[in-house]
Amino acid sequence: MSDVLLEVDAIHTFIGQFHILEGVSLKVRAGSITALLGRNGAGKTTTLRSIMGLNPPRSGSIRLAGEPINGRPAYEIAQLGVGYVPEHRAIFRDLTVEENLRLAERKRGDLAKRSDFIMALFPDLKRFYRHPGGKLSGGQQQMLAIARALVADNRLLLIDEPSEGLAPIIVEQIVAALRQMAAETTILLVEQNFAMAAQLADEYYILDDGRSVQHGRMADLVHDHATIDKYLGAG
Amino acid sequence: MIEWIQRRRGLIAGIVAAILFAVWASSQYEPRVLASILLSGLTLGALYFLVTSGLSLIFGLMDVLNFAHGTLFMIGAYIGFTLYANPRLLLNTLPFVLAFVAGWLLARWLPFSSLPAGHRRPLWVVAVLVGVFAVWGFELAPLATTALSSGGRVPTEQAQAPVGIFIARTLGLAITGLIAGAAFVIGSEHARRPANRDLAWPLGLLALALIIAPLRLSAEGWILALDSNTRFLLALVAGAGGGAALGGLMEWSLIRPLYSRPIYQVLVTLGLVFVGTELVKGIWGPGGYFMELPAWFSRRGPSCPSPNLIAWLQDNCASIDVLGRPFPSYRIFIIALGIAMFIGIAVLLRYTRLGMIIRAGVQDGEMVQALGINVRRVFTLVFALGAGLAALGGVAAAPFLGISPGLGQEFQLQAFIAVVIGGMGSFTGAAMGALLVGLARAFGDQMVLTGIQLPWMSEAMTFSPSIARASTVLIMALVLLLRPAGLFGKKE
Ligand SMILES: Nc1ncnc2c1ncn2[C@@H]1O[C@H](COP(=O)(O)OP(=O)(O)O)[C@@H](O)[C@H]1O
Ligand SMILES: [Mg+2]
Numbered sequence: 089m090s091d092v093l094l095e096v097d098a099i100h101t102f103i104g105q106f107h108i109l110e111g112v113s114l115k116v117r118a119g120s121i122t123a124l125l126g127r128n129g130a131g132k133t134t135t136l137r138s139i140m141g142l143n144p145p146r147s148g149s150i151r152l153a154g155e156p157i158n159g160r161p162a163y164e165i166a167q168l169g170v171g172y173v174p175e176h177r178a179i180f181r182d183l184t185v186e187e188n189l190r191l192a193e194r195k196r197g198d199l200a201k202r203s204d205f206i207m208a209l210f211p212d213l214k215r216f217y218r219h220p221g222g223k224l225s226g227g228q229q230q231m232l233a234i235a236r237a238l239v240a241d242n243r244l245l246l247i248d249e250p251s252e253g254l255a256p257i258i259v260e261q262i263v264a265a266l267r268q269m270a271a272e273t274t275i276l277l278v279e280q281n282f283a284m285a286a287q288l289a290d291e292y293y294i295l296d297d298g299r300s301v302q303h304g305r306m307a308d309l310v311h312d313h314a315t316i317d318k319y320l321g322a323g
Numbered sequence: 324m325i326e327w328i329q330r331r332r333g334l335i336a337g338i339v340a341a342i343l344f345a346v347w348a349s350s351q352y353e354p355r356v357l358a359s360i361l362l363s364g365l366t367l368g369a370l371y372f373l374v375t376s377g378l379s380l381i382f383g384l385m386d387v388l389n390f391a392h393g394t395l396f397m398i399g400a401y402i403g404f405t406l407y408a409n410p411r412l413l414l415n416t417l418p419f420v421l422a423f424v425a426g427w428l429l430a431r432w433l434p435f436s437s438l439p440a441g442h443r444r445p446l447w448v449v450a451v452l453v454g455v456f457a458v459w460g461f462e463l464a465p466l467a468t469t470a471l472s473s474g475g476r477v478p479t480e481q482a483q484a485p486v487g488i489f490i491a492r493t494l495g496l497a498i499t500g501l502i503a504g505a506a507f508v509i510g511s512e513h514a515r516r517p518a519n520r521d522l523a524w525p526l527g528l529l530a531l532a533l534i535i536a537p538l539r540l541s542a543e544g545w546i547l548a549l550d551s552n553t554r555f556l557l558a559l560v561a562g563a564g565g566g567a568a569l570g571g572l573m574e575w576s577l578i579r580p581l582y583s584r585p586i587y588q589v590l591v592t593l594g595l596v597f598v599g600t601e602l603v604k605g606i607w608g609p610g611g612y613f614m615e616l617p618a619w620f621s622r623r624g625p626s627c628p629s630p631n632l633i634a635w636l637q638d639n640c641a642s643i644d645v646l647g648r649p650f651p652s653y654r655i656f657i658i659a660l661g662i663a664m665f666i667g668i669a670v671l672l673r674y675t676r677l678g679m680i681i682r683a684g685v686q687d688g689e690m691v692q693a694l695g696i697n698v699r700r701v702f703t704l705v706f707a708l709g710a711g712l713a714a715l716g717g718v719a720a721a722p723f724l725g726i727s728p729g730l731g732q733e734f735q736l737q738a739f740i741a742v743v744i745g746g747m748g749s750f751t752g753a754a755m756g757a758l759l760v761g762l763a764r765a766f767g768d769q770m771v772l773t774g775i776q777l778p779w780m781s782e783a784m785t786f787s788p789s790i791a792r793a794s795t796v797l798i799m800a801l802v803l804l805l806r807p808a809g810l811f812g813k814k815e
Contacts (some may be wrong), residue, residue, distance in 0.1 A: 161692070183686075191691070
């Protein structure tokens, strides 16, 4: 269980002419949940987008199970088994729940195979199966966004702030779902809600101002109030 | 209830406006006049729709404003007409295109991708030189002239190059394609993907080119000996297919490298309007052509006009009786074509995986990509589809409006107006906008013809034709005032 599935090494990413990531490195072990923490604007979303190939880094390297993936187009990275649950969900609002899920199939029958697992995790999706995604509540949209990443056989899930703007009771549902998912895949989780991240993650990385500044075991960070105050601010 | 009215006030305003207009129009015109205005409007609307549907899909999915869409419409008309009336030009150039593509594909099959990157530029130069040498002295003008154009028709044997030279040129272009293809694949990733290495395509295309080459003369005769209806159907297919191929090529070569620079994309499509127009003038001459109606729509005689649509299926009259007034049957065909295409695209969008990808891509192309779908390939496909629809519209318009290098421009402008009215990126909007603009044009034309009579005026008020044309702009301004994103638009 200790082999490294994802290895990001000193990546530098630009958006336009802005140098956003100035050396981010991290390792995600297979079968674990790794939390990516940091203040607003630290570069967490940009890191996930870099891994996904949506904002390819200009230098540095990204390896998935040892194979370099930086420079490949996003769709190829996805096909290698990386699922992405973006910030603000990015549900296809005019497509039904079913179509949202079907779109994520990489081969015929993916959805049929995974449907029971997904519907057990998020029973609401079954109820609204033929409704447009835009008609769902915020929490249901988040569930749909996560479910979409579960349709294909993904080795690694990149999940960006799944608790954002959701009521505590919904957040609990999502925590439970992520915990079940972690039994089967590997998750790199960006989360502002520290309590939630602390519940779920095995390891953590902290980003500050576009750099990875600290990492370790989540169990240790929980007691390290100095670090929490310094890098995670009011969170 | 009140809330419902507030939410639907756009719809309600639209319905009220439509009813008021209907009441006014029926007081203004006799039913039979009204019917033929409506049918004329539908005819124009169907043609506009063939342009707006592609424009709108292309804009919705890839944010490209394709100013060259009208040019593709015009080129479609020329290709269709050429196949219909004088296939010689197509038969004498098709082998060249096929041979070039065959060479290009063959290059992917051979291990060129491992050549050093420094070979790239010299290879391009060689390719251009070989290509120029292969077609040097090949004349298009005699192939394009028809009896109808001023020069009179040149006999086929004179117009054609001798078969030996022609085959040499064909092979030369295959070699050009091979070299250019080699330059293209150097350092690329094609070597990684054996799926692209299917030999059947390049060899099949080359064989086809070499089969057509000696048969050009007889093939021309065979096509012209077909009855006009079959030739007309072939013209529709050839025009749409040619337009789709050109559109796909255009996206792949000129639009695709510029997705990060949208202003340049717009400039490129604008530039293509001029390039396309000049190219057409260079090949077919600056004058216009008239395309004869196929037999289905051209019979005249004692039993004509056909009393109704069912009778027309039997007697194929040039016009059909609508409430006592003859209406050209060909225009009914255009309306039917527009409706068929509307249903076809709607089904494609609604029920196929490609359609699902397009609808999702209109909302968020990046997310589609992140799900493992190669959106760029879908872009090319949709560009080809949109161009094909426009070109199909061009062929359909040819017997109705005539063919000239300026044919596309009028359609381009009106189609833009229609798309803005309907809402950029919305398929339903594209259809509704086209319909509205078509009807507005038809009513505008009628008002120019007869003026309008308002109750408090003693004489009919008359209009100049330019006001009829401006009426669509007026509608656009009104719609945008009420709904800034257009009738069905969601994007700004
Ligand atoms: N499109 C953009 N243009 C310019 N700067 C951006 C853009 N997107 C993000 N940034 C900047 O990049 C930095 C990192 O952003 P982000 O990765 O979204 O942070 P986080 O997800 O940690 O809140 C921020 O300072 C933000 O202002
Ligand atoms: Mg973020």
